[in-house]
Amino acid sequence: MPVKRPFNLLQPIKPALTLWDKIYDWVLWRARIVILVTIILITGIFVGKVVVDTDAKNKTKEIASVESRLKVLETAYESEFRNLFRREDDYEELWNVGSAYTAVIQEIGSYIGGNVNLNVRVQDNKITIFGTEDLSVLNQVEVAMKSSTSFKNVFVNSLTVDSGQEGLNQGDYILSAEIVAAERPQL
C-alpha cells in the first residue's frame, strides 16, 4: 500500500521558542566563545614558550661566546694586568711615604756655613749635628734652628768644653732636633 505524502507549499510555522530553547541558544554561543578563548590562550602561551625557549638558546650561545673571548684575554693578559696594578698601588704608597730631606739639608747648610768642622746626621726625621767647633757656631746654629719652622724640639744633648785650649771657646757637642713635615708631594 503506497504511502500517502502530504503536499503543502506553505512555509512551515515553527513553534514558538520556549524558555529552555532561549537559554540553550544563549549558553551555546557563550560556550563557543569560552572554548575559543581558551584555545587562543593556550596557543598564545605555547607560542610564547617557543619564543622564550629560542631566546634562551640564543642567550646561552651568546654567553658561551663572550666567555670564550674573555677567557682568551684573561689567559693572555690578566696576570700581567694584576701584577701591574699591584705594583702601581705599591709604588704610589711608597712614593707618598718617601723621604723629603732636600729642603732641610739646604737649610742646615745655610746655618752651618762653609768651612766648619761640623757633621750632620739625618735619620728617621731626626737631625743630629755634632762635632768640635767654636761654641759661637753652636749658638748660631741653635738659634737659627729654634726660630725655623722646619724643626722642633731643638736640644743640645751633650756639650763638652775643651778646657785645654785657653782663649778658645771650643767644645764637642751634639745638637739634635726633630724635622717637621718632611713630606714630599703626594701622588
Next chain:
Amino acid sequence: MDAQKSRRQRLNELLETTKGKTYFVVFVTFGFTALMILMGLLPSYSAFVKQLEQNQRRAEHITNLKGKLSVMEDLVVENQEKEAIKNIFNKIMPNGFNQVDYVLEIEEFARTSGLGLNGLTFAISDDVANSIPSVRLDDKVRGMMINIQLDGDREALPEFILDLENSIRLYTIKDLTSIRKSDGELAEDGFLRPYRFTLLVETYYFDTQVQDE
C-alpha cells in the same frame, strides 16, 4: 553491554530536550575549559614565566660579561698604546732587581751634582711591609738597601739629594751622614773634597717569585 546501552539511552534521552542539551553544553564547556586550564594553560604559563625569569638572569649575566669584556678590551688597547710608559714603570718598580740600572743612575746623579762616588753596596732589606707600618704593601714588595759613599763639597749635597728624591725610581733616605774629613785625609786628596757623605737609601722592587697567598 546493557550498561553501555543504558548510558547511551540515557544520553539520548537527555539530548532530546533543550533543557538536557543546555545542561550537556554547560557541562562539556566547563569540563573542557577546566581541563585545558589545569593540563595546558597553567603548566605552560608556569614554564613560560620560569623561562622568562631565567632569560632575564641570562641577560644580566651577559651584560656583566660584556662589561668585563669591554673593560678587558680597553685595558688591552691601553696596554698596547702605553707600552713606552709601561716599560719605564717596569724599570722604576721592576719585577726583580737590576743593580746595574741603579748604579748607573746614582753615578749620574753624583756626576751632575759634582760629587765623587766613592762606594756603593747593596743589601736586601728585611721585611719591608712591616718596616713602614703606615702603608699596606703587597707581600711581593721587597726592599734593597743601597749604601752610597760620596766625597765632595757640602753645597753639592742638596742637589744630589734632590735628584735622588725627585727621581721617578723610589729612593727613601733612611740615614744620611755628612762628616768632615780629618786634616790628614784632606791633605791626601788635595783639599778638593772636604766632606764624606754616607747615605743609606732604600729602594723597592717586586718579587714575582713569591707565591700569592
